[in-house]
Amino acid sequence: AQKVTQAQTEISVVEKEDVTLDCVYETRDTTYYLFWYKQPPSGELVFLIRRNSFDEQNEISGRYSWNFQKSTSSFNFTITASQVVDSAVYFCALSEARGGANSKLTFGKGITLSVRP
Amino acid sequence: KAGVTQTPRYLIKTRGQQVTLSCSPISGHRSVSWYQQTPGQGLQFLFEYFSETQRNKGNFPGRFSGRQFSNSRSEMNVSTLELGDSALYLCASSLVASGREFFGPGTRLTVL
Numbered sequence: 001a002q003k004v005t006q007a008q009t010e011i012s013v014v015e016k017e018d019v020t021l022d023c024v025y026e027t028r029d030t031t032y033y034l035f036w037y038k039q040p041p042s043g044e045l046v047f048l049i050r051r052n053s054f055d056e057q058n059e060i061s062g063r064y065s066w067n068f069q070k071s072t073s074s075f076n077f078t079i080t081a082s083q084v085v086d087s088a089v090y091f092c093a094l095s096e097a098r099g100g101a102n103s104k105l106t107f108g109k110g111i112t113l114s115v116r117p
Numbered sequence: 118k119a120g121v122t123q124t125p126r127y128l129i130k131t132r133g134q135q136v137t138l139s140c141s142p143i144s145g146h147r148s149v150s151w152y153q154q155t156p157g158q159g160l161q162f163l164f165e166y167f168s169e170t171q172r173n174k175g176n177f178p179g180r181f182s183g184r185q186f187s188n189s190r191s192e193m194n195v196s197t198l199e200l201g202d203s204a205l206y207l208c209a210s211s212l213v214a215s216g217r218e219f220f221g222p223g224t225r226l227t228v229l
Contacts, residue, residue, distance in 0.1 A: 037220075043205060045220035091160065104150065104173050105218065107160035 002027045004094050006108035013082055014116050021077045021111050023092030029053075034068065034075045035093040035105065045091070051075065082115045089113070119144065121210050121221035129227045135196040138224045142189050142210030149191040150218060151183060154205040163206075166191055195226075203228045 003026040013019045025034065036048040049059065051068050059066045063080045079086055089112050093105040122141045130136050142149050150173075151163040162175040166185035183193040189210075195202055205225050209218035 035217075042222065043207075043225075044222045045207065045209075047217060047219065050217050093160075104162035104165060104175065105152075105160075106162070107152075109159045 002029075002032075002094050002096070002106040004092050004106055004108035006092055006111050008111045009109070010112045010114070012114045012116065015084060016081050017115075018078060018080050019082050019113065019115075021079075021090050021092075021113070023075045023077065023108060025073050025075065025092070025094045027094060027096070029096045031096070033095045035091075035095070036066065036075075036077050037091045037093060037107075039089040039091065039110070041088070048077075048090075079113075082113075084115050084117055087113060087115045121208055121219055123206075123208050123221040123224050125224060126222065127225050127227075129229060130198050131229050132198055132200060134198050135194060136198060136226060137192050137194045138206055138208075138226070140191045140193075140208030140210075140221060142191070142208075143219055146210035146212055146219070147189050148211045149185055149189065150209045150211070151191070151193050152207045152209065153177075154207060154223070155201075155203070160207070163193065198228045200228050202226065 005024045032053045034051045037045045038048055039045050049066055056068050065078045067076045089110045091110045092108045095105050124139045148167045150165040152160050153163055154160045163177055164171055164183050165173040169185045180196045185191045205223045207223045208221045211218045
């Protein structure tokens, strides 16, 4: 069975601080996808990144960066120079990769990030 | 392109009633998935439809059902509502094999 653990439940930082959100996953599949989603107070889940299990390269997108390490089954997310607009709930998710078909997402419990001015 | 739309956005029902929620996917997307979000259980997968066929189902009782129409629009139905069904129900659409799901704003269901 697949499982995603986000051990941190709430994080509070002051604006401009860097913050890392941890994600640890479990799966017996050799091929899978990892995701991060952001959920602002409006409720809609906003896609941030997808990474497949064969691509362990770290990725940077503006102030966001992701560190994928298969050896530790982790897919951590760092926000550099956080801003108040980053305040939201962040979810890490995992799906198996079935050729030609989509598969369900297994979500972690989410991390509530509060960025104070 | 318009995003995923869900109607209604808010709904209040009483125990024992049934409810139908609607989801219109992004134009061209043929896969629609439904998720339930509650404070206690978090985000849980309900089911996925593709070309009017249910391809994947989560661990929910038979009171939860869904369907997809030929235009890819999807509905989910919950019969004999219980207090614990109060949740945000999220719909997501995607292209086949893209692995990326686009989520709608959700329908917040309150069962009294």
